Amino acid sequence: MQSSKAASLxxxxxxxxxxxxxxxMYRYAAWLSRDRSIAEDxxxxxxxxxxxxxxALRDEAAAKQWLLTIVRRENARYFERKRLETVDIDxxxxxxxxxxxxxxxxxxxxxxxxxxxxxxxxxxxxxxxVLMGYSTNExxxxxxxxxxxxxxxxxxxxxxxxxxxxxx
Amino acid sequence: MxxxxxxxxxxxxxxxxxxxxxxxxxxACQAYRTEMLALEQTIGRALRLDxxxxxxxxxxxxxxxxxxxxxxxxSDNVVALPNRRxxxxxWFAMAATVVVAALLGIRLLSTGIEYESLADxxxxxxxxxxxxLRVTDVAVSDxxxxxxxPANVAKMDHGAGLITYAQSCVINGxxxxxxxxxxxxxxxxxxxxxxxxxxxAQILAGENVNGVILPVGNGxxxxxxxxxxxxxxxxQQVMKSATWST
Numbered sequence: 491m492q493s494s495k496a497a498s499l500x501x502x503x504x505x506x507x508x509x510x511x512x513x514x515m516y517r518y519a520a521w522l523s524r525d526r527s528i529a530e531d532x533x534x535x536x537x538x539x540x541x542x543x544x545x546a547l548r549d550e551a552a553a554k555q556w557l558l559t560i561v562r563r564e565n566a567r568y569f570e571r572k573r574l575e576t577v578d579i580d581x582x583x584x585x586x587x588x589x590x591x592x593x594x595x596x597x598x599x600x601x602x603x604x605x606x607x608x609x610x611x612x613x614x615x616x617x618x619x620v621l622m623g624y625s626t627n628e629x630x631x632x633x634x635x636x637x638x639x640x641x642x643x644x645x646x647x648x649x650x651x652x653x654x655x656x657x658x
Numbered sequence: 659m660x661x662x663x664x665x666x667x668x669x670x671x672x673x674x675x676x677x678x679x680x681x682x683x684x685x686a687c688q689a690y691r692t693e694m695l696a697l698e699q700t701i702g703r704a705l706r707l708d709x710x711x712x713x714x715x716x717x718x719x720x721x722x723x724x725x726x727x728x729x730x731x732x733s734d735n736v737v738a739l740p741n742r743r744x745x746x747x748x749w750f751a752m753a754a755t756v757v758v759a760a761l762l763g764i765r766l767l768s769t770g771i772e773y774e775s776l777a778d779x780x781x782x783x784x785x786x787x788x789x790x791l792r793v794t795d796v797a798v799s800d801x802x803x804x805x806x807x808p809a810n811v812a813k814m815d816h817g818a819g820l821i822t823y824a825q826s827c828v829i830n831g832x833x834x835x836x837x838x839x840x841x842x843x844x845x846x847x848x849x850x851x852x853x854x855x856x857x858x859a860q861i862l863a864g865e866n867v868n869g870v871i872l873p874v875g876n877g878x879x880x881x882x883x884x885x886x887x888x889x890x891x892x893x894q895q896v897m898k899s900a901t902w903s904t
Contacts, residue, residue, distance in 0.1 A: 500720060513709045520707055534715045539785065541717045546786040559788035566866040601704035619671070620698070621705045626671060631792050634844030634884045641670040648669045652697055 504544055508537065511557050514622060518558055521617045522565045524606055536564045558622065559632060597655075604654035612647035615640050665690055672698045776854060777862050777871060779829060780880050783836075784847050790823045790838050791845040798824045807835045810903050812850050817899040819846075819892065830854060843887045852877035852902050875902050 515536060520529035539560050547556050605613060618624040618632060626644070630637045664687050667674045672694050681687055784790075798821050806824040807814045812835065822845065823838035829851060837848040847869075854871075856878045862869035869882030870889060879896060881889055 497720065501717075504717075508712070508714070512712050516709045516712075517705065517707050521705065526710075530710065530713075534713070538715050538717070539782075542720070543786040544720075549789070552789055556788055560785060563785050563788075563866070597700060598704050601700045605701070605704055616701070617705060620702050634791060634793065636793060641666075645666050645670040648672075648694065648697065648701075651701065652693075655697065655700070 500544065504541055507540070507553050507557065511554055514554065515557055515561050517621055518617060519561050519565055521605070521613060521621075522562065522610070523568070528565075528568060532561060532564045532568055535568070536560045539564065554622070555628070555632065558618075562632070600655060601651070604651050607654070608647055608650060612643050612650065615643050616647045619644060661687055668694055776830065776856070776878075777860055780849060780869075780871070780882070781862065781867065783827060783829060783849075784882055787825070787827070787836070790825065790836070790847070792822065792838075793840070793844060794822050795820065795840070797821055803837075806837070807850065811835070811852055812900055812902050814850065814900045818848065818896045839892070841883050841887045841889075841892060844884045846881060846883040846887060846889070846892055848882075848896055849880040850877075850900055851879065854878045872897070874900075877902060 512533070515533050516529055519532040519536070520526055523529050523532060536557065540557055547553060605616070608616070615629045615633065618629045619626070624632065626637055626640045629635075629640045629644075633640070635643075661680075661684060664680055664684075668691055672691075681691065797816070802824050803814065803816075803821060806826050814835070814837070818837075819839035819841070821837050821839050823836075825836045826833050827836040827849075828834070829849060830853070832851070832853045834852075835850045837850070838845045839848060840846070852875075855876050856871060856873045858873060860871040862871070862880075862882060866885050867882060868885045868887050868889060869880065870893065871878050871880045872893065874897070879900065881893055881896060883889055883892070
């Protein structure tokens, strides 16, 4: 009886995290992989892994970072397993193209294309900062970088986006 | 602060509000800031993709003693990895399964999670503790290190590098010291496994991972860093700093 209650509480705790952070997990995965289908697969795998290791998460405040770290690792694993080639932006699959052509807003489409074309090293810290609200110090922790390296990458990312947006 | 420094700072973080004095005196930087804030809004809108409805994967049943309640009752020095399953009346059938799995070379852990190799289990474990991989210059105390690396198991001094994390964890059913030192490209995980004898070094190579499991006496030591981390120097330092007590 008691174990049933404990299992129920465990599931409740997990569902709460999923409800709060699922969107962040998906968007992070989508921008890491640049592919909506892969993002869905990665999130599924990440949820499974998070469920199995939920008891290792002791600090509730670290839940978001914990989940995003799992997404990051699952994404890397996915690409290792599949040995996927770097995305060729002139030859996108429907799932990759779906990431870009969503809005009738031309400026938004232009920006989305520019972000899509950023190198992974620049795109990821940008996503973590703008979308996830991470500080540069937190990004450094997440990516295993020095804070100075993060600042440089963010600066360069925005410079590239600015340059791209200035193009007709 | 010069214009160039200010612009670099605001391009790295548009919420930067340092040096308001410079901003009030420099029209060019004011214009630059306005431009960057507008750009930031567009970036934010572009990144906010529509999210499809979640399809929750079928989650395996986790036995009750793996719950948070039981884990919080464990020693603070021990990470709350799932406990062993209790032996059930159906253990006869399970035992047969384990024998078959062993013959196939599959690692069937008490957690119910299958690992094909020690390397897989180690990598999964590192995933379980992402908060261990912090970039920091704060070392754990000697007391903490001594409690995680008991004298009757192994001896480890600070010669391995700046040890910033120390925790007792469970690998293949044995409590092992899990340490993190700061490498050149980021945190590097070290697992001291006196019970895991291997015949030769095993390389852990991947897109994001660069590691090795080294045979050391009757046990082994795993060293895992970010891809691109040069582990040779760390290996030498760790081998010099760690010795088994048994």
